[in-house]
Amino acid sequence: MSSTNGRSTNVVNTDSQIARSGGDVVCDAILEAGVDVVFGMPGGASLPFYDALYRYQDRIRHVLIRHEQAAGFAANGYARATGKVGVATSTSGPGATNLVTCMANDMMDSVGVVYITGQVARPAIGSDAFQETDITGISIPVTKHSYLVLDVDDLPRVMKEAFYIASSGRPGPVHVDIPKDVFVETTTCTAPQSLDLRGYITPTAGDAALVARAAEVINAADRPIIMAGHGIDISGAAEQLFALATRGNIPVVSTLHGVGTFPETHPLSFGMLGMHGLAYANFAMGKTDCIIGLGTRFDDRAVGKVEEFGPDAKVVHIDVDPAEIGKVLATDVPIVGDLKMTLERLLPLINHHDRKAWFSQLDSWRGRHRSLDIPESPESVLPQEVVRAIYEVSGGDARVIADVGQNQMWAAQHFWYEKPRMFFSAGGLGPMGYALPAAMGVKLADDRRDVWCVTGDGGLLINIQEFNTLAAEGINLKVAILNNAHLGMIRQWQEFFYEGRYMGAYLDNPDFAAVAKSFGLHGVGATTREEMNSAIEMAHAHDGPVVLDLHVDQVENVYPMIVPGTGVASVIEDPR
Amino acid sequence: MSEPQVHTLVATVQDHPGVLTRVASLFRRRGFNIASLAVGHSEEPGYSRMTIAVEGSADEVSQCEKQLYKLIEVDSVRNLTGTAAIICELALIKIRVSARSDELDKVTRNHGGEIVDRSESSMIVQMPGDQKRVDQFLDVISGHPDAWLIEEISRTGAIAMARGSTHGRNG
Numbered sequence: 058m059s060s061t062n063g064r065s066t067n068v069v070n071t072d073s074q075i076a077r078s079g080g081d082v083v084c085d086a087i088l089e090a091g092v093d094v095v096f097g098m099p100g101g102a103s104l105p106f107y108d109a110l111y112r113y114q115d116r117i118r119h120v121l122i123r124h125e126q127a128a129g130f131a132a133n134g135y136a137r138a139t140g141k142v143g144v145a146t147s148t149s150g151p152g153a154t155n156l157v158t159c160m161a162n163d164m165m166d167s168v169g170v171v172y173i174t175g176q177v178a179r180p181a182i183g184s185d186a187f188q189e190t191d192i193t194g195i196s197i198p199v200t201k202h203s204y205l206v207l208d209v210d211d212l213p214r215v216m217k218e219a220f221y222i223a224s225s226g227r228p229g230p231v232h233v234d235i236p237k238d239v240f241v242e243t244t245t246c247t248a249p250q251s252l253d254l255r256g257y258i259t260p261t262a263g264d265a266a267l268v269a270r271a272a273e274v275i276n277a278a279d280r281p282i283i284m285a286g287h288g289i290d291i292s293g294a295a296e297q298l299f300a301l302a303t304r305g306n307i308p309v310v311s312t313l314h315g316v317g318t319f320p321e322t323h324p325l326s327f328g329m330l331g332m333h334g335l336a337y338a339n340f341a342m343g344k345t346d347c348i349i350g351l352g353t354r355f356d357d358r359a360v361g362k363v364e365e366f367g368p369d370a371k372v373v374h375i376d377v378d379p380a381e382i383g384k385v386l387a388t389d390v391p392i393v394g395d396l397k398m399t400l401e402r403l404l405p406l407i408n409h410h411d412r413k414a415w416f417s418q419l420d421s422w423r424g425r426h427r428s429l430d431i432p433e434s435p436e437s438v439l440p441q442e443v444v445r446a447i448y449e450v451s452g453g454d455a456r457v458i459a460d461v462g463q464n465q466m467w468a469a470q471h472f473w474y475e476k477p478r479m480f481f482s483a484g485g486l487g488p489m490g491y492a493l494p495a496a497m498g499v500k501l502a503d504d505r506r507d508v509w510c511v512t513g514d515g516g517l518l519i520n521i522q523e524f525n526t527l528a529a530e531g532i533n534l535k536v537a538i539l540n541n542a543h544l545g546m547i548r549q550w551q552e553f554f555y556e557g558r559y560m561g562a563y564l565d566n567p568d569f570a571a572v573a574k575s576f577g578l579h580g581v582g583a584t585t586r587e588e589m590n591s592a593i594e595m596a597h598a599h600d601g602p603v604v605l606d607l608h609v610d611q612v613e614n615v616y617p618m619i620v621p622g623t624g625v626a627s628v629i630e631d632p633r
Numbered sequence: 634m635s636e637p638q639v640h641t642l643v644a645t646v647q648d649h650p651g652v653l654t655r656v657a658s659l660f661r662r663r664g665f666n667i668a669s670l671a672v673g674h675s676e677e678p679g680y681s682r683m684t685i686a687v688e689g690s691a692d693e694v695s696q697c698e699k700q701l702y703k704l705i706e707v708d709s710v711r712n713l714t715g716t717a718a719i720i721c722e723l724a725l726i727k728i729r730v731s732a733r734s735d736e737l738d739k740v741t742r743n744h745g746g747e748i749v750d751r752s753e754s755s756m757i758v759q760m761p762g763d764q765k766r767v768d769q770f771l772d773v774i775s776g777h778p779d780a781w782l783i784e785e786i787s788r789t790g791a792i793a794m795a796r797g798s799t800h801g802r803n804g
């Protein structure tokens with residue numbers, strides 16, 4: 058954690074002499090950051106902050122979640138939907154430790170969230186006081202930065218820094234731990250106009266000479282491919298990505314978090330790559346002679362076996378984080394910079410090429426390996442059909458928040474995302490229980506679009522208490538449970554790699570529609586295709602939260618699948 | 634991949650409690666191997682200077698530098714390995730002696746050290762210099778026919794500084 062007695066950049070506002078309590082300082086900083094919702098649960102150490110939230114309730118909406126983990130995931134959804142910073146708060150001790158998974162999740166997925174935790178009063182720190190935890194000690198490895206504020210005069214500067222660090226450069230979680238008495242004390246200090254963060258460089262356009270070199274490499278390539286990552290969305294570079302692909306006539310594949318940064322129905326789109334990516338997207342990565350990695354960290358789930366990933370390819374990598382460049386792949390043209398600004402610089406240098414042979418190869422793979430065909434299933438509804446039905450009913454214009462497991466892959470595969478910020482999923486950490494709270498955050502951040510939470514039965518159960526928040530706050534979410542009575546992804550791995558020795562894979566589920574009803578939500582169960590379709594249509598038309606318990610095939614697998622440690626050549630495709 | 638070797642990194646960091654924890658945590662979680670770490674005040678109030686000797690290939694250490702740089706409180710990082718730099722440390726060595734301490738006096742002086750404490754049965758040698766010199770001295774002591782016994786060793790770990798003026802150069 059950062060000391061707060063460091064540099065004396067605090068501004069004492071002697072003219073106005075307006076004294077604000079620590080709690081008010083935090084609320085003002087939240088408003089200044091343009092944030093209007095705080096997710097949290099109060100407790101002893103944070104009660105003075107809640108007293109400030111009481112005073113600010115006309116300007117800041119506090120959403121009481123039913124488990125702090127939901128506060129962090131909801132703040133993550135809020136941040137990802139808006140590009141603003143999300144805010145989650147808890148008390149000291151157990152409240153704060155409940156947020157740790159969320160911090161780790163934001164860190165992996167580069168999402169800007171400010172965590173405000175209460176701490177025991179200063180005189181009690183270090184005494185093993187009731188609900189005292191060294192939470193800044195715990196949060197160091199899972200945050201971009203953290204502070205323990207020991208002097209209320211530091212708080213205005215710290216809050217301003219926290220929001221700035223969370224949202225700038227490669228975004229990430231920032232943790233501010235505030236002792237109870239610091240919330241209460243008053244200060245006349247205000248934050249400095251400009252922050253003194255020496256050594257923290259905010260990115261600009263990539264180096265011109267390297268950009269020129271990148272253009273040469275791309276223009277000379279016969280079989281280039283763009284790999285679009287989350288960075289496209291974060292830097293707001295979807296337009297520039299589109300221009301690069303169409304101007305250069307370059308096919309695009311996306312990572313799980315890059316889904317939607319390039320319109321998926323466009324002929325140049327070859328879908329998502331990776332372990333459960335489309336077969337032809339992965340084949341393309343094996344044969345390309347130039348990988349253009351944009352805002353991606355070449356995650357192992359996307360790349361698979363490094364030796365078979367573009368073995369003959371030159372690598373052009375543009376990313377905001379220098380530490381990502383060269384971390385996984387040897388890079389021919391390493392460019393550190395903001396993606397949008399860098400692509401602006403690159404675009405005029407890109408020439409159009411036919412690349413006839415390359416496209417005919419890609420199209421023949423796409424024709425032969427029909428990764429997205431859904432097999433006939435007379436007995437049961439397949440989970441893929443559910444995702445398709447949501448796509449149809451929403452006209453593709455809904456936001457989809459997927460949980461973790463098979464449902465996540467089907468939601469990514471079987472819906473065609475045309476814009477960034479339409480599909481959300483916790484790809485890096487992969488915490489089950491993400492989807493429901495995150496979807497609440499997405500919906501509260503932006504009410505203009507329908508929001509569908511697509512979740513497995515197992516993942517739903519991890520944060521099912523949030524049905525209570527949904528009902529209490531009247532958040533208009535559509536929850537589609539792909540109920541396969543299993544921890545589906547676990548069952549699939551045990552089928553494939555442990556010769557069907559199923560251990561801890563079966564779920565003895567409650568009647569989710571009845572559970573939803575008991576929470577005061579509109580809950581509907583469906584078993585047949587007709588019931589499923591009409592339930593989805595009803596949910597679409599209904600003005601309010603709906604929970605659909607959709608009983609789908611219990612043993613359906615996600616295809617294609619590249620077995621970890623093997624290359625694209627040994628991809629397992631749907632045998633049907 | 635180049636051969637693993639010890640690299641010497643010099644970082645200027647904000648003088649905050651917790652900075653050391655952050656750096657140590659980073660090294661541990663990314664599996665970087667710290668050979669030694671020394672930290673103290675720098676010429677600028679509010680900033681400390683850390684010298685970190687880290688073992689690894691050039692690629693690993695380059696990743697380590699980049700990761701260090703991502704810490705908000707790290708102002709600059711330089712890898713002084715293979716550059717013109719002074720790299721040295723200080724060791725205190727307590728040696729049990731019986732009689733003939735003149736011989737130890739001589740050996741110590743020959744290696745550029747100094748005897749800073751004498752008691753009836755032991756002496757403390759203060760030995761500055763690069764790691765190699767300190768190691769050599771320790772070898773001589775333990776291999777000496779007089780069977781001197783090393784009772785205690787305390788080493789600071791390396792500190793380092795680039796040669797030439799800092800003026801006009803960052804960090």
Ligand SMILES: Cc1ncc(C[n+]2csc(CCOP(=O)(O)OP(=O)(O)O)c2C)c(N)n1
Pocket residue numbers: 460461462463464465487488489490512513514515516517539541543544545546547
């Ligand atoms: C918190 C957490 N615990 C365990 C896992 C390991 N895990 C990954 S997928 C999965 C099964 C998910 O089952 P379900 O939520 O029913 O979704 P399905 O795969 O059936 O779509 C499990 C247990 C995880 N990702 N997160």
